Amino acid sequence: MLKRNIKILVYLILSVPVISFGQDSSLSVYADSVEIEYNFIDSSPQNASVFINEEHIGSTPLFFVWKDSIFPKQLKISLKGFPEITETIQSSKLLKMKYGLNPVGGNLLSEIVKEDKEPYFKTKRKVIPIIFSSILTAGSGIAAFYFKSQASENQKNYDIYGDPAELDKKRDNNLLGGISIALLQVGFGALMYFLFLD
Numbered sequence: 001m002l003k004r005n006i007k008i009l010v011y012l013i014l015s016v017p018v019i020s021f022g023q024d025s026s027l028s029v030y031a032d033s034v035e036i037e038y039n040f041i042d043s044s045p046q047n048a049s050v051f052i053n054e055e056h057i058g059s060t061p062l063f064f065v066w067k068d069s070i071f072p073k074q075l076k077i078s079l080k081g082f083p084e085i086t087e088t089i090q091s092s093k094l095l096k097m098k099y100g101l102n103p104v105g106g107n108l109l110s111e112i113v114k115e116d117k118e119p120y121f122k123t124k125r126k127v128i129p130i131i132f133s134s135i136l137t138a139g140s141g142i143a144a145f146y147f148k149s150q151a152s153e154n155q156k157n158y159d160i161y162g163d164p165a166e167l168d169k170k171r172d173n174n175l176l177g178g179i180s181i182a183l184l185q186v187g188f189g190a191l192m193y194f195l196f197l198d
Helices: 002-035 127-161 164-197
Strands: 039-044 049-052 055-059 062-064 073-078 085-089 096-100
Touching: 039 073, 055 062, 127 164
Parallel strands: 039 096
Antiparallel strands: 039 062, 049 055, 049 073, 073 085
């Protein structure tokens, strides 16, 4: 048993440098990848196609690295509605470029949005019916809530005291609450009509 434990201990001691070496290697690879410097091309407006020697490599904003060390290279920026920009890149030095694209014709906007000065409705809204139907809707809603609350209170009183008069009051309050709900629906329908459909 002791020999077995010693073997395990020796194995662990010998494997620690190997594990740490592997970790150091992976860390150095990660550090190298972080140190890679990318070329950057952007444009205003963005989403312009970027070509190197007629090969499409992406759209702005774009980070990229040179595929080879053969220079000069032809750089082209292309976006529909804008003149192409062409530039010759002489060396592999790092690019950090932003191109301002001017629309064809010189306008700042390719499609100008015109303000629509016409009112949303073809006819003027009728103010008095709208006010009346609003008051009817609000008033009947409040009344419906009140009468239904009273009917609930009447039922509670009947359950506690057993007074038959409370059931009569409950029936009356339920009836008034139902009428209020009907008026609420009529008022709301009239309000929608005079606001949107008239």
